[in-house]
Amino acid sequence: MSNYRRAREPGASYFFTVVTYGRRPVFEDPVAVNALRTAMRQTMRRRPFVIDAIVVLPDHLHAIWTLPEGDADYSTRWSIIKRSVSLQLPHASRPPSTPSRTRRRERTLWQRRYWEHLIRDEDDLRRHVDYVHYNPVRHGLVASPAEWPHGSFRRAVARGLYPVGWGRCEPASVGGMMLE
Numbered sequence: 264m265s266n267y268r269r270a271r272e273p274g275a276s277y278f279f280t281v282v283t284y285g286r287r288p289v290f291e292d293p294v295a296v297n298a299l300r301t302a303m304r305q306t307m308r309r310r311p312f313v314i315d316a317i318v319v320l321p322d323h324l325h326a327i328w329t330l331p332e333g334d335a336d337y338s339t340r341w342s343i344i345k346r347s348v349s350l351q352l353p354h355a356s357r358p359p360s361t362p363s364r365t366r367r368r369e370r371t372l373w374q375r376r377y378w379e380h381l382i383r384d385e386d387d388l389r390r391h392v393d394y395v396h397y398n399p400v401r402h403g404l405v406a407s408p409a410e411w412p413h414g415s416f417r418r419a420v421a422r423g424l425y426p427v428g429w430g431r432c433e434p435a436s437v438g439g440m441m442l443e
Contacts, residue, residue: 296319
């Protein structure tokens, strides 16, 4: 069994990439997006965290969270969210495809693991927030981040963090970033 080493800094901000099992486009269905929103809200009430940026694409999502002071347990939060979405969407799960998934009674809505990155400083945060918001354009889903309905970009524009036309062409801040 692999022994993954994860960054654990209490009160820090983290960038995450979470992918559906087999890259299936589960989140093309608005019901699935709403299940994810519900799961995140419920989890935030029980185990607080701040969503600094998020985008939900058909087969994966990117999010940046800031955890409370003294708390570095994002793993439990993701476990709760993934389980809640899986239970809300039993039709989206396939039968277990491997003996280990069967033994663990795992559903196959999500990839087992996710990718996380500890945000190091303000510049790193800005680059990752830009990456999150530009991602639907990078995947050819829309021509501008403002056109994508499942993310925090429009909220960021309303708060004055971006000009209205931002992201019609690739920002220099995300050049070369491949965080899929």
